[in-house]
Amino acid sequence: MTQPALPTTPADGGSWVHVADLKDVGRRKRKQVEVGGCPIALFLVDDEVFAVDDTCIHQEKSLAKGTLLNGQVICPGHQWRFDPRTGEPQDQDGRLATYAVQVTEEGAVLVDPNPATPRVPTTAESAITSGGAS
Numbered sequence: 001m002t003q004p005a006l007p008t009t010p011a012d013g014g015s016w017v018h019v020a021d022l023k024d025v026g027r028r029k030r031k032q033v034e035v036g037g038c039p040i041a042l043f044l045v046d047d048e049v050f051a052v053d054d055t056c057i058h059q060e061k062s063l064a065k066g067t068l069l070n071g072q073v074i075c076p077g078h079q080w081r082f083d084p085r086t087g088e089p090q091d092q093d094g095r096l097a098t099y100a101v102q103v104t105e106e107g108a109v110l111v112d113p114n115p116a117t118p119r120v121p122t123t124a125e126s127a128i129t130s131g132g133a134s
């Protein structure tokens with residue numbers, strides 16, 4: 001019996017987290033998963049899986065509940081469009097965090113829990129600011 005070949009560990013020495021199977025992402029081309037308690041949205045675009053924050057930078061809607069159209073993620077809240085490759089919104093500032101993804105030959109989707117690019121809040125007036133004092 002052979003063990004599935006796991007990819008190399010992320011560059012920062014962390015470890016990949018098995019968050020889903022490719023067939024589960026492929027059904028609806030999107031899936032919400034959690035890594036370390038953090039909601040992450042997976043999107044399947046051109047046979048490649050991308051991982052970004054699931055929580056919109058605008059008013060915290062779930063992007064996994066949005067629409068994937070022409071390779072862009074459309075937020076269900078106010079229809080901001082995001083590029084799942086970069087996390088960048090179209091015609092807005094700010095950015096979703098992105099996460100490195102690997103898919104094994106066996107179809108396991110692995111995510112590096114450490115963001116490849118950080119989340120940048122938007123300055124849009126109607127944005128909810130999170131993480132402030134309570």
Ligand code: FES
Binds near residue numbers: 057059060075077
């Ligand atoms: S909550 Fe995403 S665009 Fe407003």
